[in-house]
Amino acid sequence: MFSNNFKTLIVLLVFCVVGQSILNIPLKKGKITKQLQPFIKGSILKSGITDKLINLEDDIYLAQIQVGLSQDTFEVVFDTGSNFFWVPSNNCETCIQSGMSKGYYCTQEDACVSSDFILQQYYATGDISGNITNFVVRIPGTKPVNYFGILVDFVYQLPSGLQGIIGLTPFYDFQTDTKKPNLITLLYQEKQIEKPIVSFYQAFDVDEQSGKYQSAITFGGYDETKIVEKLNYFKVIKKNSWSIQIEGFEVGGVNIFKGKEEALIDNGTTSFYIRPDIGEKFFDYIMGVRNITLGDNYDVDCDADFPNVSFTFRNTEDKLVTYEVEPDFYITRGTNNTCYIYFEGFIGAPTFVIGNTFLRKYLPVFDYEKNTVGFARTINQAPQLPQKEQIQQY
Incomplete structure (x- = not known):
């Protein structure tokens, strides 16, 4: 978690x-x-x-x-x-x-x-x-x-x-x-x-401080004022887990994974956890194609050329639905022009863990009766990554 x-x-x-x-x-x-x-x-x-x-x-x-x-x-x-x-x-x-x-x-x-x-x-x-x-x-x-x-x-x-x-x-x-x-x-x-x-x-801290948006959790339903599109629902594939079927993962338009695997929807973590063999392809692209240097603590230069990533799931209507996530959602600022990338290799099951980096952009709805997880685009707009002169010491 x-x-x-x-x-x-x-x-x-x-x-x-x-x-x-x-x-x-x-x-x-x-x-x-x-x-x-x-x-x-x-x-x-x-x-x-x-x-x-x-x-x-x-x-x-x-x-x-x-x-x-x-x-x-x-x-x-x-x-x-x-x-x-x-x-x-x-x-x-x-x-x-x-x-x-x-x-x-x-x-x-x-x-x-x-x-x-x-x-x-x-x-x-x-x-x-x-x-x-x-x-x-x-x-x-x-x-x-x-x-x-x-x-x-x-x-x-x-x-x-x-x-x-x-x-x-x-x-x-x-x-x-x-x-x-x-x-x-x-x-x-x-x-x-x-x-x-x-x-x-889940709003960003900058919005909460300005009073623009306020993070919320809803019991018994969902708040329609926090989404800008209709919900797609996805069937849970395990009895004791909020896991749904993932069929695709792309980085910068490049296919990193295609198949049928398990993705756990976990609001208890921020990162994307990915199976080591898929993670190796992801980081090979990040470091090889985008020339991004990755530190021991998943630290990266804030000015690096980060790609969009996308995840594809099959919904309850048997249609494939793709969700794209921009780097402003999965990169967080640190100090001295250092940022951190919220992708990590994960040994063991499930193949993917989808955390709050994704769930900030796409509001999740967990239905215990229908055994489904729903997603819809939120009103959230991620704060842009800071330029060098904007970096502050925390």
């Missing part, structure tokens, strides 16, 4: 419910506050309460949930690339060492029951382990739900700043061949949201 060097955009959120509705939760850099806002006419949204979130350098978005009857507040990641919920234990020393500022004190009085079963969860940049535990979880404005997860007592190499994760991957019990409810489907079953759907709109 995470990209190395903390080159990660993780959307975290606070969302609220008024009856059975669609929940639209804006994100904005700054102190977390609450205010009631009307929704724009033409949106499919009905009603809701918006909560502002903190955008840290376009890399991580922090939001709040409440755990236990005490409603202890934690800032967590809502992640379509994983399926477990976890928060750190108050006894987790490695959590503190990794930068997590607090832990949860699990007691029966707080309706927390921890078992003797240990579970370990692996991510791209580290892992966690702890006891399987029953929690009471509450999103501010909703009714609390009984939810199981992991009370973490060990963490290794995860980015600092977060205090847990709520996985949004469909949870499937392969022993009984049945789906198990996660947080989204639980809210739907309890009639707190209209449909078992979650979608994301």
